[in-house]
Amino acid sequence: METRPGTKLEPPTRTSALESLRRVLGEDAFDVWASASAEAGVAWRPDLTPEQICAVARVLAKRPGLVGTLGVSLRVRCETYLALQRGVG
């Protein structure tokens, strides 16, 4: 998997996002992701761009409770990756 030179930050993927949700939420992670994807207007498919992952993470981050906490975590990772892509230092 590609890693940005000097940052050691892998690009976010649907697989990595789902895995981080599943570690805490168990099998509910899939329904949570599907619901947030639909709200974000992102298709249920494996090859999402980092921008699409970030859009779903932003929806999750607005959810109440534990899902929102996990969403903030994903959102920070995605936004960090995108900021690095833009060269924000």
Added chain:
Amino acid sequence: MSDPLIDRERLQEIADLDLLGGDVDEGLDAIARRAATELGLPIGLVSIVLDEAQYFAAQHGLTGMLAETRGTPVEWAFCSHAVRAKKPFVTSDATSHPLTRDTPLVQDGIRCYAGIPLVTSKGHAIGTLCVIGTVPRPFPDEDLAVLEDLAAQVVERIEARRRR
């Protein structure tokens, strides 16, 4: 032994305390500022350590990407070491510490760090009060005592949110 960062009960407590909304508490910003000022350092943070990232619930002195994202991936976070161990984590020179020397934050100029874990009445370490500098410096016991006192104030304010 499982990683405490992904402990569901710890993450649920962070959720229950409603610390991630971006409008948490100006009092926490004031404590972060005071921590930095008291120790003569440019940055003070109240960092909430999540499963995959840390989130800055309060901050003083951040600029650039960290101010924009209000956090970092958890593997970059010095604060994660204090949270996992439930003990202060201190490095006077992050370029020589085995847990920090290879992190992007060191490449970006962070050189010294002291973080006190924020341990709630339920026993969960949810984050840290920490200070950061861009030149190496030691943290004598007097400095850590100041941070411990301010960290206790942070926990008190955070716990008050549970009673609202």
